Amino acid sequence: MSVIIILILASLAVALTFLGGFIWAVRSGQYEDTCTPAMRVLTEDPAGAKPDPLSPKHSKKP
Amino acid sequence: MNTNVETFKYDNRIVRAFAIATIVWGIVGMAAGLLAAVQLFFPEANLNLQFITFGRIRPLHTNAVIFAFVGNGMFTGIYYSLQRLCKARMFSDFLSAFNFWGWQLIIVAAALTLPLGYTTSKEYAELEWPIDIAITIVWVAFSVNLFGTILKRREKHMYVAIWFYIATAVTVAVLHIVNSMEMPWGWMKSYSMYAGVQDALVQWWYGHNAVAFFLTTPYLGLMYYFLPKAANRPVFSYRLSIIHFWGLIFIYIWAGPHHLLYTSLPDWAQSLGMVFSIMLIAPSWGGMLNGLLTLRGAWDKVRQDPMLKFMVVAVTAYGMATLEGPALSIKSVNSLSHYTDWTIAHVHTGALGWNGFLTFSMLYWLFPQLYRTKLWSIKLANYHFWISLLGMMFYIVPIYVAGVTEGLMWKQFTKDGFLQYPNFLETIVHVVPMFRLRAIGGTLYLLGMVLMAYNLYRTAKSGKFEPETEAQAALLPRGRETGVGFHRLLEGKPLFFTVLSIVAILIGGIVEVIPMYLIKSNIPTIANVKPYTPLEVLGRDLYIREGCLGCHSQMIRPFRSETARYGDYSKAGESVYDHPFLWGSERKGPDLAREGGKYPDAWHFNHMDDPRSTSPGSIMPRYSWLLTQALDTNSLPARLKALRKVGVPYPDGFENGPAQQDLSAQAARVVQDLKLGAVTAAPDREIIALVAYLQRLGTDINLAPAATPVAVK
Numbered sequence: 001m002s003v004i005i006i007l008i009l010a011s012l013a014v015a016l017t018f019l020g021g022f023i024w025a026v027r028s029g030q031y032e033d034t035c036t037p038a039m040r041v042l043t044e045d046p047a048g049a050k051p052d053p054l055s056p057k058h059s060k061k062p
Numbered sequence: 063m064n065t066n067v068e069t070f071k072y073d074n075r076i077v078r079a080f081a082i083a084t085i086v087w088g089i090v091g092m093a094a095g096l097l098a099a100v101q102l103f104f105p106e107a108n109l110n111l112q113f114i115t116f117g118r119i120r121p122l123h124t125n126a127v128i129f130a131f132v133g134n135g136m137f138t139g140i141y142y143s144l145q146r147l148c149k150a151r152m153f154s155d156f157l158s159a160f161n162f163w164g165w166q167l168i169i170v171a172a173a174l175t176l177p178l179g180y181t182t183s184k185e186y187a188e189l190e191w192p193i194d195i196a197i198t199i200v201w202v203a204f205s206v207n208l209f210g211t212i213l214k215r216r217e218k219h220m221y222v223a224i225w226f227y228i229a230t231a232v233t234v235a236v237l238h239i240v241n242s243m244e245m246p247w248g249w250m251k252s253y254s255m256y257a258g259v260q261d262a263l264v265q266w267w268y269g270h271n272a273v274a275f276f277l278t279t280p281y282l283g284l285m286y287y288f289l290p291k292a293a294n295r296p297v298f299s300y301r302l303s304i305i306h307f308w309g310l311i312f313i314y315i316w317a318g319p320h321h322l323l324y325t326s327l328p329d330w331a332q333s334l335g336m337v338f339s340i341m342l343i344a345p346s347w348g349g350m351l352n353g354l355l356t357l358r359g360a361w362d363k364v365r366q367d368p369m370l371k372f373m374v375v376a377v378t379a380y381g382m383a384t385l386e387g388p389a390l391s392i393k394s395v396n397s398l399s400h401y402t403d404w405t406i407a408h409v410h411t412g413a414l415g416w417n418g419f420l421t422f423s424m425l426y427w428l429f430p431q432l433y434r435t436k437l438w439s440i441k442l443a444n445y446h447f448w449i450s451l452l453g454m455m456f457y458i459v460p461i462y463v464a465g466v467t468e469g470l471m472w473k474q475f476t477k478d479g480f481l482q483y484p485n486f487l488e489t490i491v492h493v494v495p496m497f498r499l500r501a502i503g504g505t506l507y508l509l510g511m512v513l514m515a516y517n518l519y520r521t522a523k524s525g526k527f528e529p530e531t532e533a534q535a536a537l538l539p540r541g542r543e544t545g546v547g548f549h550r551l552l553e554g555k556p557l558f559f560t561v562l563s564i565v566a567i568l569i570g571g572i573v574e575v576i577p578m579y580l581i582k583s584n585i586p587t588i589a590n591v592k593p594y595t596p597l598e599v600l601g602r603d604l605y606i607r608e609g610c611l612g613c614h615s616q617m618i619r620p621f622r623s624e625t626a627r628y629g630d631y632s633k634a635g636e637s638v639y640d641h642p643f644l645w646g647s648e649r650k651g652p653d654l655a656r657e658g659g660k661y662p663d664a665w666h667f668n669h670m671d672d673p674r675s676t677s678p679g680s681i682m683p684r685y686s687w688l689l690t691q692a693l694d695t696n697s698l699p700a701r702l703k704a705l706r707k708v709g710v711p712y713p714d715g716f717e718n719g720p721a722q723q724d725l726s727a728q729a730a731r732v733v734q735d736l737k738l739g740a741v742t743a744a745p746d747r748e749i750i751a752l753v754a755y756l757q758r759l760g761t762d763i764n765l766a767p768a769a770t771p772v773a774v775k
Binding site for chain 1: 290316
């Protein structure tokens with residue numbers, strides 16, 4: 001059962017990496033704006049640069 | 063602010079390559095699944111070819127649909143969305159191509175080696191060591207490409223999907239490396255570095271998290287990207303998606319032991335796994351609701367748009383599977399469900415519903431984008447939707463019924479206290495009609511897949527592929543607003559080296575530490591348990607090669623229904639020399655943990671030649687090639703040496719002479735025993751080794767003076 005130590009260490013390493021990522025995300029202001037990121041996804045395609053030849057049903061533009 | 067606007071191009075070629083691979087391997091993987099499903103009620107469907115017999119085709123099916131179909135699907139979506147979310151081309155075109163061709167080569171290698179019987183037998187990690195190394199290299203290439211693109215992004219905010227991709231890249235690397243620690247004894251063959259209960263724990267820590275971080279997190283990222291796209295609405299709550307992500311990844315990794323409930327894993331580890339599994343409902347359902355609520359006010363679109371239909375079923379299936387998973391992790395539920403087809407139904411809710419339907423939705427959306435055209439036929443896509451949904455129902459519902467039926471029949475006692483169905487065969491024959499229905503469901507699902515392939519092919523023909531999409535964005539003002547030291551540390555080039563060195567340290571450290579560390583703890587707690595004899599080692603490797611554990615567990619749980627049927631419950635100390643462990647996860651046939659001595663050698667010989675000669679109605683395939691193929695004894699020294707290296711105490715020099723003598727003597731004894739049953743066999747055939755192994759199973763402990771007599775049925 002001592003292998004569980006290895007698994008806990010590996011899992012903790014992963015978890016701590018993510019904790020670091022989380023702290024970084026909060027401190028660098030990743031989550032200051034929780035509204036526009038969701039909107040931006042819909043408009044980020046460079047379709048504006050070209051005529052939009054898509055089917056209206058599946059177009060990103062309303 | 064920086065107004066330095068740059069023009070750049072998104073790489074669509076890599077997206078198209080992965081998308082085509084997804085479709086091709088999807089059809090191959092599902093066809094393999096259908097072949098396996100048919101053999102469960104018509105064993106002759108293997109055409110008496112060892113290469114396509116259930117035990118070998120099942121791992122091919124699982125590997126193909128997980129790593130080839132979903133794997134390529136995941137890369138398709140990531141390579142498309144990541145570039146657009148980061149407003150940057152992929153970090154390196156070379157790494158993109160390396161990722162693509164490397165991954166396809168790994169799949170081809172799997173498709174060749176698994177039918178040939180090269181397998182580690184560890185579920186969803188069956189591929190042998192050279193392929194494991196290739197997977198590691200390709201995965202690192204993918205990770206560097208991913209992080210490189212994130213670093214050169216022109217959009218400060220990292221959309222939630224990117225976080226899901228990061229979690230996938232990091233965690234899959236760690237899981238794969240830890241679980242694939244093996245000691246090679248030949249080109250394409252190895253023994254797991256862990257044994258018995260330790261191997262089981264590592265395997266299911268991997269197995270569970272492979273579901274979590276290969277089948278779930280990347281696809282959640284895709285959901286958060288493609289669902290808003292298809293619905294043309296922002297996600298219901300971006301805040302909830304952030305909570306979904308962080309909640310999920312911190313809880314997921316601790317839930318693995320729920321695959322080992324009531325086995326010889328220590329009880330506290332089982333309970334811990336169960337608690338974390340139940341906690342998982344919260345983030346999972348948060349995510350599912352977030353997905354479904356994104357469609358609020360857009361349900362009229364769902365009626366018309368096949369892409370959204372697929373998406374709705376995918377997200378709903380995610381919700382169902384993530385409610386069922388925690389439920390199955392409750393020990394009392396698991397005591398009924400484990401080893402039955404219930405588990406198979408559960409994973410297919412996830413695989414067919416969540417992964418399959420989300421992939422279909424994404425591909426239907428993506429092809430018109432890549433080819434700058436409309437979908438060739440909305441109607442055909444709708445047919446695909448209904449056929450696949452019907453196929454899914456025909457698959458899942460009968461298998462649920464089969465699973466619950468099996469569980470209840472195994473546990474049923476008569477009023478007098480005997481097993482109601484003492485013969486395992488009765489219970490499996492009873493659910494064979496369900497297996498037939500399941501095959502119909504699988505056929506429908508595969509048919510839908512073919513319809514999609516045709517529809518997308520026609521879509522591609524009707525449009526013109528755009529290899530690169532031009533885009534413009536301003537350069538990110540680096541280090542001004544975000545000039546914290548911590549940030550710089552994370553963002554600078556050292557990150558690559560950090561990623562690479564973490565991988566290197568992990569591999570190096572584990573290789574160094576594990577053997578010496580684990581061998582000490584593998585000293586048997588039961589004095590009678592001895593290493594396998596040379597002939598049994600060869601027999602055990604044949605058991606692994608034929609994939610016997612696809613249908614036969616070797617783990618008797620401590621229930622009256624199990625001890626009455628199979629014998630005393632399994633102890634952790636009994637599998638200390640099992641590299642790899644062979645506890646199994648599924649019973650299409652009886653448990654074999656105490657098979658030794660139950661039947662004469664001749665019974666096993668005849669049973670392997672034709673199972674229906676000894677057990678009428680059996681659904682086991684014939685293994686007649688074992689009777690004719692010569693046993694490979696040349697590699698015996700290499701095998702014994704590798705086993706000694708991972709801690710099995712064979713005396714020094716045993717492999718140079720004594721082992722061969724031992725082997726010949728035992729083979730002669732088996733041949734002698736076979737004669738008693740009027741069977742004549744040569745001592746150098748594979749069947750001799752397999753019979754020797756089967757007759758050894760679970761017998762050591764009975765030599766103990768304190769062993770309690772058990773009723774064997």
